Amino acid sequence: MEKSKRKAWKFTQRRREILKHSEKIFSSKGYHSATIAEIAGSSGCAVGTIYRIFKGKEHLYTTMVNEKMDRMYSDIRRSVFGVQDVVKKIEALVSAHFRFVENNLEFCNLFIRGQVMTLPAGLTALRDKMIDDYLEHIKFIEDFIRTGFEERSIRAMEARTVAAVLLGIINAYAFNWMMAPDDSRLITKVGSVLDIFFRGVRQDGYQA
Amino acid sequence: MEKSKRKAWKFTQRRREILKHSEKIFSSKGYHSATIAEIAGSSGCAVGTIYRIFKGKEHLYTTMVNEKMDRMYSDIRRSVFGVQDVVKKIEALVSAHFRFVENNLEFCNLFIRGQVMTLPAGLTALRDKMIDDYLEHIKFIEDFIRTGFEERSIRAMEARTVAAVLLGIINAYAFNWMMAPDDSRLITKVGSVLDIFFRGVRQDGYQA
Amino acid sequence: MEKSKRKAWKFTQRRREILKHSEKIFSSKGYHSATIAEIAGSSGCAVGTIYRIFKGKEHLYTTMVNEKMDRMYSDIRRSVFGVQDVVKKIEALVSAHFRFVENNLEFCNLFIRGQVMTLPAGLTALRDKMIDDYLEHIKFIEDFIRTGFEERSIRAMEARTVAAVLLGIINAYAFNWMMAPDDSRLITKVGSVLDIFFRGVRQDGYQA
Amino acid sequence: MEKSKRKAWKFTQRRREILKHSEKIFSSKGYHSATIAEIAGSSGCAVGTIYRIFKGKEHLYTTMVNEKMDRMYSDIRRSVFGVQDVVKKIEALVSAHFRFVENNLEFCNLFIRGQVMTLPAGLTALRDKMIDDYLEHIKFIEDFIRTGFEERSIRAMEARTVAAVLLGIINAYAFNWMMAPDDSRLITKVGSVLDIFFRGVRQDGYQA
DNA sequence: AATGAATGAGACTTCATTCAT
DNA sequence: CATGAATGAAGTCTCATTCAT
Numbered sequence: 001m002e003k004s005k006r007k008a009w010k011f012t013q014r015r016r017e018i019l020k021h022s023e024k025i026f027s028s029k030g031y032h033s034a035t036i037a038e039i040a041g042s043s044g045c046a047v048g049t050i051y052r053i054f055k056g057k058e059h060l061y062t063t064m065v066n067e068k069m070d071r072m073y074s075d076i077r078r079s080v081f082g083v084q085d086v087v088k089k090i091e092a093l094v095s096a097h098f099r100f101v102e103n104n105l106e107f108c109n110l111f112i113r114g115q116v117m118t119l120p121a122g123l124t125a126l127r128d129k130m131i132d133d134y135l136e137h138i139k140f141i142e143d144f145i146r147t148g149f150e151e152r153s154i155r156a157m158e159a160r161t162v163a164a165v166l167l168g169i170i171n172a173y174a175f176n177w178m179m180a181p182d183d184s185r186l187i188t189k190v191g192s193v194l195d196i197f198f199r200g201v202r203q204d205g206y207q208a
Numbered sequence: 209m210e211k212s213k214r215k216a217w218k219f220t221q222r223r224r225e226i227l228k229h230s231e232k233i234f235s236s237k238g239y240h241s242a243t244i245a246e247i248a249g250s251s252g253c254a255v256g257t258i259y260r261i262f263k264g265k266e267h268l269y270t271t272m273v274n275e276k277m278d279r280m281y282s283d284i285r286r287s288v289f290g291v292q293d294v295v296k297k298i299e300a301l302v303s304a305h306f307r308f309v310e311n312n313l314e315f316c317n318l319f320i321r322g323q324v325m326t327l328p329a330g331l332t333a334l335r336d337k338m339i340d341d342y343l344e345h346i347k348f349i350e351d352f353i354r355t356g357f358e359e360r361s362i363r364a365m366e367a368r369t370v371a372a373v374l375l376g377i378i379n380a381y382a383f384n385w386m387m388a389p390d391d392s393r394l395i396t397k398v399g400s401v402l403d404i405f406f407r408g409v410r411q412d413g414y415q416a
Numbered sequence: 417m418e419k420s421k422r423k424a425w426k427f428t429q430r431r432r433e434i435l436k437h438s439e440k441i442f443s444s445k446g447y448h449s450a451t452i453a454e455i456a457g458s459s460g461c462a463v464g465t466i467y468r469i470f471k472g473k474e475h476l477y478t479t480m481v482n483e484k485m486d487r488m489y490s491d492i493r494r495s496v497f498g499v500q501d502v503v504k505k506i507e508a509l510v511s512a513h514f515r516f517v518e519n520n521l522e523f524c525n526l527f528i529r530g531q532v533m534t535l536p537a538g539l540t541a542l543r544d545k546m547i548d549d550y551l552e553h554i555k556f557i558e559d560f561i562r563t564g565f566e567e568r569s570i571r572a573m574e575a576r577t578v579a580a581v582l583l584g585i586i587n588a589y590a591f592n593w594m595m596a597p598d599d600s601r602l603i604t605k606v607g608s609v610l611d612i613f614f615r616g617v618r619q620d621g622y623q624a
Numbered sequence: 625m626e627k628s629k630r631k632a633w634k635f636t637q638r639r640r641e642i643l644k645h646s647e648k649i650f651s652s653k654g655y656h657s658a659t660i661a662e663i664a665g666s667s668g669c670a671v672g673t674i675y676r677i678f679k680g681k682e683h684l685y686t687t688m689v690n691e692k693m694d695r696m697y698s699d700i701r702r703s704v705f706g707v708q709d710v711v712k713k714i715e716a717l718v719s720a721h722f723r724f725v726e727n728n729l730e731f732c733n734l735f736i737r738g739q740v741m742t743l744p745a746g747l748t749a750l751r752d753k754m755i756d757d758y759l760e761h762i763k764f765i766e767d768f769i770r771t772g773f774e775e776r777s778i779r780a781m782e783a784r785t786v787a788a789v790l791l792g793i794i795n796a797y798a799f800n801w802m803m804a805p806d807d808s809r810l811i812t813k814v815g816s817v818l819d820i821f822f823r824g825v826r827q828d829g830y831q832a
Numbered sequence: 833a834a835t836g837a838a839t840g841a842g843a844c845t846t847c848a849t850t851c852a853t
Numbered sequence: 854c855a856t857g858a859a860t861g862a863a864g865t866c867t868c869a870t871t872c873a874t
Contacts, residue, residue: 006853007858014858032240035843046860051845131387155411157404164384165377165404172376176369179339196365196373200408203363215833243868245836254835256871265869422874423837430837448656451864462839467866547803571827573820580800581793581820588792592785595755612781612789616824619779631854660848661857670856672850681848839871850860 015053018043019064027106031061062126068107069130072100073137086148093141094170094193098186101174108178138163169197223261226251230272235314239269270334276315277338280308281345294356301349302378302401306394309382316386346371377405431469434459435480443522447477478542484523485546488516489553502564509557510586510609514602517590524594554579585613639677642667646688651730655685686750692731693754696724697761710772711818717765718794718817722810725798732802762787793821
């Protein structure tokens with residue numbers, strides 16, 4: 001079936017193209033202000049073509065965000081996977097997270113500018129999935145945080161809180177970097193993140 | 209002029225009323241899905257009246273968000289103002305921040321649900337102001353962080369980064385709490401925030 | 417409340433105007449080919465105004481047809497109401513029916529051209545109501561047909577069938593007249609309808 | 625050319641198949657709600673193939689209706705053709721008409737549901753042909769009605785009116801039967817139709 | 833000054849038709 | 854010759870904004 005294979009490939013190609021351009025446009029204008037017509041024009045196809053591939057504007061948007069998020073989470077997990085030491089795992093996590101942010105500046109803007117979850121009233125499927133994914137990611141982090149408890153590299157606290165704080169620090173760095181980018185790359189801050197996460201900000205020897 | 213004073217008072221009263229209801233409605237449906245007609249109905253006035261007081265939907269929205277944010281920042285600063293000790297200042301900051309979140313759950317949802325900055329294409333005034341406010345807040349925090357450097361309660365690092373991390377941890381707690389609220393109040397977590405912020409998560413005595 | 421009365425009057429006026437023009441346009445082009453924009457233009461108002469008064473295209477259409485049909489049925493019943501004699505009742509019925517057809521040629525075209533019930537798939541409310549109205553009308557006729565049985569002016573048959581046949585003959589005349597209108601008025605055919613309805617077409621004295 | 629014959633046969637076969645399925649789909653959803661894609665899918669061919677055989681949606685629809693109507697009229701005429709006696713001719717006509725209705729319930733629904741003539745603005749060819757066919761059918765009936773005048777089985781009236789009334793009664797029965805079908809077959813009502821057509825509904829011996 | 837009916841631009845979506853494969 | 858992906862015109866409906874009352 002040479003022919004049908006070519007067709008399938010073309011379909012996938014178009015789909016990818018549309019998702020790529022919709023990411024750019026949704027990212028820069030938000031869900032509501034982006035128009036199908038503009039996405040179609042930018043993708044080099046007609047409006048109807050988008051409706052051949054996606055059920056509607058919502059479907060296009062949620063598909064775009066979901067696939068992107070899935071890629072982010074799986075990238076991060078893959079890079080953590082092979083590492084044994086807990087501290088090294090956390091370092092890998094931060095690195096992978098920062099790499100994603102650097103490589104997907106535009107998409108991350110969606111978050112910083114807070115447009116990811118702006119959806120028509122009543123449509124909560126995407127939000128729910130993202131919250132689920134977030135909580136699942138938190139749990140994934142919790143797992144090796146707990147390993148850290150056992151090997152006594154991390155002091156015993158509520159694991160979920162520790163995971164949330166790690167993400168909070170990561171996000172703070174990423175946000176700060178995106179807000180006021182100096183020339184340095186985000187990836188160079190990994191050590192700094194780990195330092196603060198593990199040691200906190202208190203001067204050694206200081207007594208309150 | 210007694211009469212014009214009464215008029216001015218009525219005007220202010222109406223303005224307040226409209227802002228109050230628009231906060232509720234924008235918070236629950238997002239900028240685009242909220243309609244002027246609904247806000248007018250809820251505020252007990254006519255559509256036209258809203259246009260007497262605000263230039264348009266955008267103006268109403270940005271005014272609402274701005275005034276709210278201003279109140280938040282000034283609340284926080286006021287509560288930090290009288291305190292001398294840096295550590296105490298930070299504690300006051302966290303407490304004030306958490307108090308605001310608890311008292312303005314609905315509004316904060318706007319952030320978590322990412323609808324604060326979703327605005328028609330080309331309109332960046334609100335975003336710019338919010339970023340400015342954020343950076344100014346960061347600077348405000350930086351100031352006493354630096355005092356901490358001097359009094360050696362905080363180890364010398366890039367002040368801005370430390371400030372950002374503090375906000376990151378605060379947000380992580382707030383977000384976590386809003387996502388999966390247990391029965392405890394957010395305000396009870398202040399000690400925990402300070403603990404992590406100052407000491408980090410590493411087990412004392414552990415050697416990497 | 418002089419003001420609100422004026423407003424209500426204006427509303428009713430507009431509503432009537434829109435219904436009048438929508439009847440003309442729906443009648444000439446059918447449900448699907450008529451457009452809201454055209455109806456609005458013809459009615460001298462904007463598209464949005466139609467949506468202030470009617471929930472949508474379907475609502476406008478069904479309202480128009482329903483109100484028209486209701487008027488037809490009630491006209492017919494009113495003219496039959498005062499009459500005592502069964503034969504006279506039937507004469508009044510035929511006259512009233514023919515008068516309606518003559519006065520509402522355009523609307524009746526909707527029926528002859530078979531566009532009354534053309535509705536989006538799944539929307540059967542109008543059809544159901546029209547069938548109900550038809551059956552109710554049949555029952556209304558049945559009632560005095562049965563009186564005819566009792567006073568022996570009509571031979572005993574299934575009343576419903578007799579009623580349906582009466583309507584069938586009425587429609588045959590109306591259809592014929594609309595199809596190929598001579599100069600004579602439809603109303604002049606009443607005697608002829610009654611003649612055929614009561615006596616049939618057989619030559620007196622003929623034996624099959 | 626054996627090959628071209630086979631080709632022609634295949635073409636005719638396809639054409640028949642498409643007409644068959646389009647009848648089903650147009651009948652159940654009406655002209656506008658039926659889509660070419662659905663008809664193609666149901667007919668087991670591609671959209672483009674339909675456009676090889678028919679000029680467009682309208683052409684397909686009018687062809688379908690025309691061929692069906694032609695078959696109806698020719699069926700009816702064929703069954704009347706051999707009969708000599710006028711009354712018997714009329715009986716044959718009614719029987720043939722009822723048989724068609726029973727065998728083509730779905731198609732007749734198109735009429736009852738009034739979708740036969742719903743066509744895009746400006747397209748009147750089908751309507752005109754159907755009216756012509758109707759008038760021709762009326763004339764065909766007139767012919768033997770007039771024979772009835774001559775042999776004194778039918779009293780002298782305007783022949784066209786008598787023909788129209790006959791069709792009116794036939795339709796009344798058919799409509800009634802389709803509206804509220806009991807278990808009896810429509811064909812059993814032929815006697816009843818003839819009875820009313822010939823004798824009318826008046827009680828013998830009754831004097832107005 | 834307040835009202836809210838009217839406006840109409842603009843968005844999403846469908847589907848008849850075409851044409852490259 | 855058959856296919857069905859691509860096209861884009863056209864229709865319905867919403868809602869921010871205006872303005873006569």
